[in-house]
Amino acid sequence: MHEPLVDIGNRYAHLYLDGKVFDLSYDELFAQFSHRKIFYICVNNSLRDLLSQNSLWIDIEPFIEIKGSYRGMGIDRQVVLLSRGDGIYIDAGSAITIDKIVEDEYQGGIILPGVWSMIKSYAQISPILEIESLDRVDLCKLPKSNTRNTISYGIIAPIVAFVEKINSEGLPIYCCGGDGERVSGYMQSAIYSKELVFEGMNKVVKECGC
Amino acid sequence: MHEPLVDIGNRYAHLYLDGKVFDLSYDELFAQFSHRKIFYICVNNSLRDLLSQNSLWIDIEPFIEIKGSYRGMGIDRQVVLLSRGDGIYIDAGSAITIDKIVEDEYQGGIILPGVWSMIKSYAQISPILEIESLDRVDLCKLPKSNTRNTISYGIIAPIVAFVEKINSEGLPIYCCGGDGERVSGYMQSAIYSKELVFEGMNKVVKECGC
Incomplete structure (x- = not known):
């Protein structure tokens, strides 16, 4: 192409x-x-x-179709889901979307505030909880502090726990978006690519014969 | 007393x-x-x-002592952990703390933005994501919409997934705080009491012989 x-x-x-x-x-x-x-x-x-x-x-929007998707679903979110087939797709940008595809059918997904938005939330609750960026954390060990490490853990751990919970099938996990690489680092065998949206677009263009 | x-x-x-x-x-x-x-x-x-x-x-602060706790841990958070013995403690207020006690020793815990703070975060990301209050959601079914239901799911489901992940022992779950009752409703056998902090205080007073 x-x-x-x-x-x-x-x-x-x-x-x-x-x-x-x-x-x-x-x-x-x-x-x-x-x-x-x-x-x-x-x-x-x-x-x-x-x-x-x-x-x-x-x-190419008129040519994009995902079985089971809903009216009003963002077109950029949809096209990412067409990139690699079955899997869990995490797009971690200003919002974080986590979606599941099984047998080419959309199973549903959630929307979370993005990492930056979460950092701002903590700061608004109390100056003690104000941090500027995320630490790399060890998810195996519950934190015992009020530090940047604890806030970072609080942002990352529930996302990872949720992904594990909805992925009992052990589907591949694909990450994209500005914080996609960071998030992928906490999930074994998760794959990060900033080009997922273009991979999906490429498929749509090839199939529609535009 | x-x-x-x-x-x-x-x-x-x-x-x-x-x-x-x-x-x-x-x-x-x-x-x-x-x-x-x-x-x-x-x-x-x-x-x-x-x-x-x-x-x-x-x-009574000088009489409060929890094995394994850290310097700087909020005294109100500590006293809740003394109320009922071993368990997972969720205090869902302006922030949400999730703590774990095993054999009377603090194992660690996390701090999350509270429900109201999360609702504000969504609204700041996009007007499409603006809701006024949480829906009751069915966690067994991934949402397929941009509605209040999906936002509510996004706020609740990662918290529940995280609690389940750190509670492989099946410890009792105790909830308090303004949103504690709501959160407890998503976890089988979780117990809500708005008096946990006073139960903990009562124990401390009895033991210190003040």
């Missing part, structure tokens, strides 16, 4: 081209790619009209 | 007398009880000097 794949978010566009991922401002995207064919998904409703005016730019 | 037990928090005093719990403002506490003997704990450092001036008022 030589056409760029573009995941248009609420603030930036993420563009995949020749095996590399680029983060572009909307202006950069329009300036550099308006004369090229691209395939895109877009979660920013205010851009939709503008994007659809360029006949070279193809919105 | 006929003397009132008083848990002095950061905004109110909670007073236990003759089997009933009363929430009092600081002013009410001083006005109504300055001529009576009381036993108290206090987490509000700005009140300590004032409280210690009344020789009828006895701070």
